[in-house]
Amino acid sequence: MKIDFANLQYQHELYKNEIEEAILKVARNCNFIMGNEVEKLEISLQEFTGAKYAISCSSGTDALLLAMMALDIKPGDEVITTPFTFIATTETIAFLGATPVFVDIDEKTYNINPDLIEEKITSKTKAIIPVSLYGQPADMDKINEIAKKYNLKVIVDGAQSFGSTYNGTMDSSLADISTTSFFPAKPLGCYGDGGAIFTNDEILSNKMKSLRLHGQLKRYHHKYIGIGGRLDTIQAAVLNVKLKYYAKDLALRQEVAFKYTKALANKSNLVLSYIDEKATSAWAQYSLRVKNRDELQEKLKKAGIPTAVHYPMPLHLQECFTYLGYKKGDFPVSEIVSNEILSLPMNPYVTDEEIEYIVENI
Known part of the structure; x- marks a missing residue:
């Protein structure tokens, strides 16, 4: 017997006609950047998760980067996270010049052990990034309680956990900002790189929308130093079909x-x-x-x-x-x-x- 690990080919065959027609529609319209499909996807993501704001972006890595940029994480700051995760979680902290501070994991869930977080908090600590490893959220009650006590922000790295829940709430609404990835092999995957950021804070939402467009508020007028972090329209079109199922x-x-x-x-x-x-x-x-x-x-x-x-x-x-x-x-x-x-x-x-x-x- 020959077994497929992620079985992406089979899934494509299931939704083949809809997906290929959606891709062709974008090609015919030639609206490849920030086309209508992007806005449609963001509205659908909000409806699916219950988060007030969903901002699509170019990858799960850029989702983390944009989240930290929105929270003004900068050189000299410290961000607490887990050493048992994909490198993007910590790579983005270091990329901004901040210092990753590791906390060991819980032996049963493999997520960050909240009982070890407080001892790592210093005057330089600005945020905590728990990872929902393999698809399961971390112990968010304890983590959010600690964050509130020390006036810290929380970013959930939900690259692997889109659609999971904690106490009945989807992981997209468990923190100040939550992120996810639409890498093809993820539970909800597109046909290239893609990601999304979720928040219930309007100010953070508007800032992240600006940051993914080079920090501009209107064309060629830039309030922030941003990045080119948009999700392309073809990927949005693919996700619009797959999200239905x-x-x-x-x-x-x-x-x-x-x-x-x-x-x-x-x-x-x-x-x-x-x-x-x-x-x-x-x-x-x-x-x-x-x-x-x-x-x-x-x-x-x-x-x-x-x-x-x-x-x-x-x-x-x-x-x-x-x-x-x-x-x-x-x-x-x-x-x-x-x-x-x-x-x-x-x-x-x-x-x-x-x-x-x-x-x-x-």
Whole structure:
């Protein structure tokens, strides 16, 4: 059996006619930048998430960058986040000249451990960036409580968690600003790079809209130093089609995850995915932990089962962050998880037969 990890081809076939017609419509109109499809998408994103303002942008990375720019994060500031995430979370902090300050993760959810945050707060701390890893929001009650106590801003890195919830609220409305990614392999993906930013603050919304257009308020009149961070119209057109079916896809992801967990529950040598009772996950990944990961990964590969490691090296040990002065052993939970974590094929279309085959081989 040959299994597809993300199964993007199958999804395209499902919505092929609508998506290709939407792309052709943009091509015929030649309105490639900030076309009508972009505004339509932003309105639909607001309706789907319940956030007051949705601002589309060029990528999940630029979403984080724009969020921090809107909050005036600058050189000398400190931003608290997790070392167990994709590099964009921390890369954007460093890009603005601010200092990433790491806090270790919770061993069950793999998200930032809120009980360790306060000890890292200094007079230079300006914000906290929790990551909704693998699709599950962090413990936002505790994080927002700490932020309020110390007058800090919170940005949710929801690149993997669009459509997830915490205490019944979608992750797009859990902080001062929330971001997401529409990278093709994400739960809601476009056909290139794309992202979005969410907020309930009108002032922040207007500022981020300006920042993504080189800081201009009207053509060639610039209030801020901004970036070219727009989502192109073709990607918006693709997302407009896929968003219509996204609730169904999310439900199918839940089913796939449930079936994996049920089928693997009696495997004592595995640590399975854990979802907090307050949260729901978008299941960007189904990840488990195993001691002999490399051996298992090689066996699965020979059986035609693709896997991935998200992520093999925590950020405090990456060469580009050596200037921060961290060393091995500083964040032990992140280091243990990075050595054991393994992601199985995850998409809405994983069949029962494929799950059975994967579990047999594990």
